[in-house]
Amino acid sequence: xxxxxxxxxxxxxxxxxxxxxxxxxxxxxxxxxxxxxxxxxxxxxxxxxxxxxxxxxxxxxxxxxxxxxxxxxxxxxxxxxxxxxxxxxxxxxxxxxxxxxxxxxxxxxxxxxxxxxxxxxxxxxxxxxxxxxxxxxxxxxxxxxxxxxxxxxxxxx
Amino acid sequence: xxxxxxxxxxxxxxxxxxxxxxxxxxxxxxxxxxxxxxxxxxxxxxxxxxxxxxxxxxxxxxxxxxxxxxxxxxxxxxxxxxxxxxxxxx
Numbered sequence: 001x002x003x004x005x006x007x008x009x010x011x012x013x014x015x016x017x018x019x020x021x022x023x024x025x026x027x028x029x030x031x032x033x034x035x036x037x038x039x040x041x042x043x044x045x046x047x048x049x050x051x052x053x054x055x056x057x058x059x060x061x062x063x064x065x066x067x068x069x070x071x072x073x074x075x076x077x078x079x080x081x082x083x084x085x086x087x088x089x090x091x092x093x094x095x096x097x098x099x100x101x102x103x104x105x106x107x108x109x110x111x112x113x114x115x116x117x118x119x120x121x122x123x124x125x126x127x128x129x130x131x132x133x134x135x136x137x138x139x140x141x142x143x144x145x146x147x148x149x150x151x152x153x154x155x156x157x
Numbered sequence: 158x159x160x161x162x163x164x165x166x167x168x169x170x171x172x173x174x175x176x177x178x179x180x181x182x183x184x185x186x187x188x189x190x191x192x193x194x195x196x197x198x199x200x201x202x203x204x205x206x207x208x209x210x211x212x213x214x215x216x217x218x219x220x221x222x223x224x225x226x227x228x229x230x231x232x233x234x235x236x237x238x239x240x241x242x243x244x245x246x247x
Contacts, residue, residue, distance in 0.1 A: 021182065030174070050195065
């Protein structure tokens with residue numbers, strides 16, 4: 001019972017945050033909304049008994065990338081209006097959602113996943129090299145972005 | 158549902174940041190589907206875990222490059238409206 005309530009709560013938070021990304025008037029509000037969407041998806045992972053994935057989602061996206069986004073956008077003038085038609089956005093969401101429901105593809109997750117036989121990270125040691133390659137790709141992206149910023153913008157430390 | 162919202166947001170907005178946040182939301186939706194495939198369908202968790210890591214890596218690099226492009230464009234005074242980007246000259 002409590003699990004189902006938590007699932008509904010996490011789903012509502014994720015969907016409302018996702019809608020708030022496109023309905024807010026300022027970019028910084030959209031980034032705060034995407035942070036809540038990341039956190040809501042981490043809660044959904046935890047509900048599906050994937051606690052390690054939930055923690056990784058929190059650490060990487062909420063703790064790292066969302067913070068990076070907010071610092072970068074907040075340091076610039078973000079008062080530019082988004083120039084969006086909310087009516088068009090709501091129409092498109094309603095159209096896509098209605099078509100999915102009519103096609104009968106609305107899938108709901110099961111109540112429990114107690115039949116999981118292997119923990120999420122049990123096969124992790126076999127893929128260390130691939131993980132290091134992904135981390136290297138990530139940090140190369142970070143270094144590239146810092147170089148671009150230093151090349152064209154005077155950094156104030 | 159999340160993918161529908163992301164597609165709607167990408168289609169209805171002109172701001173570059175909001176469009177790329179919509180792409181990010183699509184990545185989140187795909188990750189949730191992958192985790193459901195691992196947990197609910199009793200498939201091989203290792204392959205699903207690697208797929209999730211791949212999606213996360215691409216999403217992270219996309220955010221990082223988004224910030225770099227955003228800071229560059231703001232410093233040059235370039236508009237973030239994608240309908241005006243074709244008129245920019247390098």
